[in-house]
Amino acid sequence: MKLIAILGCSKNGNTTQIVQLFEKKLKEQIECEVEYLYLSDFDIGFCTGCHKCIFDDEKKCPHHVEVRKLEDKIMHSDGLILASPGYMFSVTGVMKNFLDHVAYNCHRPKYFYKNAFIIANCTRWQEKSVLTPMEVWLSGAGFTVNGKMYVDMLPFPLKEKILHKKRRLIEKKAHKFSSILKKDVDLQPRLGELMVFHAFKTLSKIAPNILKADVRYYESINAYEKSVKWYIPAKISLLKHYMANMMAHKMEKEISKMIDQDELHNVQDRYITRL
Numbered sequence: 001m002k003l004i005a006i007l008g009c010s011k012n013g014n015t016t017q018i019v020q021l022f023e024k025k026l027k028e029q030i031e032c033e034v035e036y037l038y039l040s041d042f043d044i045g046f047c048t049g050c051h052k053c054i055f056d057d058e059k060k061c062p063h064h065v066e067v068r069k070l071e072d073k074i075m076h077s078d079g080l081i082l083a084s085p086g087y088m089f090s091v092t093g094v095m096k097n098f099l100d101h102v103a104y105n106c107h108r109p110k111y112f113y114k115n116a117f118i119i120a121n122c123t124r125w126q127e128k129s130v131l132t133p134m135e136v137w138l139s140g141a142g143f144t145v146n147g148k149m150y151v152d153m154l155p156f157p158l159k160e161k162i163l164h165k166k167r168r169l170i171e172k173k174a175h176k177f178s179s180i181l182k183k184d185v186d187l188q189p190r191l192g193e194l195m196v197f198h199a200f201k202t203l204s205k206i207a208p209n210i211l212k213a214d215v216r217y218y219e220s221i222n223a224y225e226k227s228v229k230w231y232i233p234a235k236i237s238l239l240k241h242y243m244a245n246m247m248a249h250k251m252e253k254e255i256s257k258m259i260d261q262d263e264l265h266n267v268q269d270r271y272i273t274r275l
């Protein structure tokens with residue numbers, strides 16, 4: 001089994017220590033290889049906000065060649081570990097910039113049947129704001145998020161008894177994740193994930209001349225047909241399907257009320273609202 005660890009941190013700091021122990025504990029349970037990719041080694045530039053990846057085609061991103069190196073590694077792996085220290089109550093700048101470059105996947109997810117684990121290295125009370133950007137991207141892009149943890153590794157010497165507790169936590173989480181990795185991924189989208197599917201599909205129907213890449217994607221998976229309930233076949237209860245559909249109808253109505261249809265017909269690309 002091949003796992004990729006994407007690290008948005010300095011090399012050989014505390015976050016690396018956490019990931020390395022997590023890897024060691026995983027390897028006690030399953031046969032796997034973990035490749036470490038430090039985002040600072042990839043010259044992906046800053047996302048300029050051109051929107052080309054979302055609207056037209058990810059290949060039109062000015063940084064596509066370098067971003068693709070990371071995405072190819074992820075695609076050819078069985079699972080992903082995302083790790084970031086907390087910087088200013090969020091992920092680090094390099095991690096956020098990576099997430100911005102791959103955000104288009106939330107419109108057109110492709111990483112199905114891949115497990116993911118998230119690691120935040122930050123102090124207590126901040127864990128949610130560090131974990132959330134990574135978790136939102138992973139589930140939006142199609143991964144099954146099967147675990148997360150935060151470890152508060154302060155950059156100060158810690159007492160052995162405190163370190164012992166942290167080692168135990170990492171070990172427990174690694175054992176749990178390894179037992180999941182042994183099984184096949186069971187795709188059961190949550191209501192929120194179904195709603196995202198319907199929301200982007202609805203948006204692409206409303207503005208097909210702007211969301212061109214999404215239209216191509218939804219057409220390719222026949223998603224405009226009523227019988228298609230999600231991006232790929234998955235276990236979806238009737239109730240969840242019904243609720244997600246209802247929300248999509250409501251959203252379609254609300255957005256349609258806001259949009260100037262005549263103006264929309266003339267738009268071919270990114271639209272800048274003139275106030």
Ligand SMILES: Cc1cc2nc3c(=O)[nH]c(=O)nc-3n(C[C@H](O)[C@H](O)[C@H](O)COP(=O)(O)O)c2cc1C
Nearest residue numbers: 009010013014015016085086087088089122123155
């Ligand atoms: C610019 C910067 C901002 C930081 N902001 C936070 C923060 O908001 N919350 C926090 O818990 N730690 C913060 N830290 C501390 C780091 O998260 C901590 O030192 C961490 O262990 C660094 O990880 P590393 O050793 O893998 O580089 C910050 C550190 C830096 C350099």
